[in-house]
Amino acid sequence: MAEVIAIAPKTVPESLLNERTTPMDYAANCASSQQWHKPPLLSICIPAYHRPQGLAQAVRSVVAALPPESQNRVEIIITDDSATPAAVEDLLAGWSGRWYYQHNAQRLGMVANWNASVAKASGDFILLLHDDDYLLPQGIPTILEILTREGTAFDVFLFGVHLVDQHQRCLRRQIPRRQGWLSPAQALRQLLRHSSFVRFPALIWRRSLLEEVGYFDPAYGEATDLYQWLRFFARKGVYTVPRATAAYTIHDQALTMGMFHAQTLATLRQIFTAAADFKILSPAALRECQGDFFHQFILAGTWRFLRRRQWQRAQAVYQLFELPEVIALGRSRRWQGLRWLFGAWLWLLRQIS
Missing domain, CATH: 3.90.550.10 (Spore Coat Polysaccharide Biosynthesis Protein SpsA; Chain A)
Known part of the structure; x- marks a missing residue:
């Protein structure tokens, strides 16, 4: 009640x-x-x-x-x-x-x-x-x-x-x-x-x-x-x-701080499948959107932890790029530069530590 x-x-x-x-x-x-x-x-x-x-x-x-x-x-x-x-x-x-x-x-x-x-x-x-x-x-x-x-x-x-x-x-x-x-x-x-x-x-x-x-x-x-x-x-x-x-x-303390993991990406894939069912965007357009979306999502999570100097958590989020379903989407031209920059940053932190 x-x-x-x-x-x-x-x-x-x-x-x-x-x-x-x-x-x-x-x-x-x-x-x-x-x-x-x-x-x-x-x-x-x-x-x-x-x-x-x-x-x-x-x-x-x-x-x-x-x-x-x-x-x-x-x-x-x-x-x-x-x-x-x-x-x-x-x-x-x-x-x-x-x-x-x-x-x-x-x-x-x-x-x-x-x-x-x-x-x-x-x-x-x-x-x-x-x-x-x-x-x-x-x-x-x-x-x-x-x-x-x-x-x-x-x-x-x-x-x-x-x-x-x-x-x-x-x-x-x-x-x-x-x-x-x-x-x-x-x-x-x-x-x-x-x-x-x-x-x-x-x-x-x-x-x-x-x-x-x-x-x-x-x-x-x-x-x-x-x-x-x-x-x-x-x-x-x-x-x-x-x-x-x-x-x-x-x-x-935001709930979104805990959403940067593989399970969320699996859920996001279901949402893109639902988007395809509407038949509003072409398969090529949806694939491009999904590549950009996943790149921005992973980079945003990486940045949140980098900004807080939580290096290991930032590295864990960045490694989502290695998931087969993310690799299959290819590179995002829009986010390629920032992805390279974050990757270099994390590599340097690993060398220092």
Whole structure:
């Protein structure tokens, strides 16, 4: 059983609000107020797990972004997989829109918690915000502006992000080059050539897409997000917006630090097989994309450990290039220079040690 606290705006009579209620009670409470007959434009879903400070920052970045008269356009949903419930009432004291908090008495796990969060969304569009990321001050106004203007024509939107460290220092910016729609073929080529083309808080999709393609599939493990974006892009393409709306945190505790191994590459091969089934890109184009993707993935993992002076772990990741399935893809012209540089660096470190 999950502990659920669901709060509607203060305009709802107090007699209809219980300290603890079920999701169905929550829907009824909201429906009792005239202003909630229309669903919000955007649901911001925050699947939390043992980061109380990060959760607080994520929630505050939403609450502080909108004046009270605009908060009914956004709802906040928190599903908490932590051992103990978070004190979210104080964080949301100034929020006049819908919000929903659920503490999972038994841990669901990463992907299941994502699905639990988005399943409770009632907005036209969904943004999944992890509890180690946060929205920039103009993030929500920018998103609402674009969704209001373009939301009737497009279903998937990709914004820019600031990549920050755990001290909120901006390391670099990742922002789409142009504003406009990428067809499914164009979107898949970008997604499957660049291992970090999509950062989680930068992507927003129409809620009804989950009914078309399904929820996040746990069978794809740490690459389940890539598989989900593949299914979205193959059907709808993506509308890119060259404006940063969120901060994406890179830190030592990130779950992605543990994904640079052979099993992940095997999962990625399954995703490329699924991409082939859509018959949108030619086999030659897919092979080129896969070669670039695998090279970038291995080099990115190698760099993360080199930067932290974890030489043996960096070497272990770099050796993924020796796997037969990676060798079969051939060299990536795009990444060949950096691969040579990292190889020389690691060779020199071995000689010194």
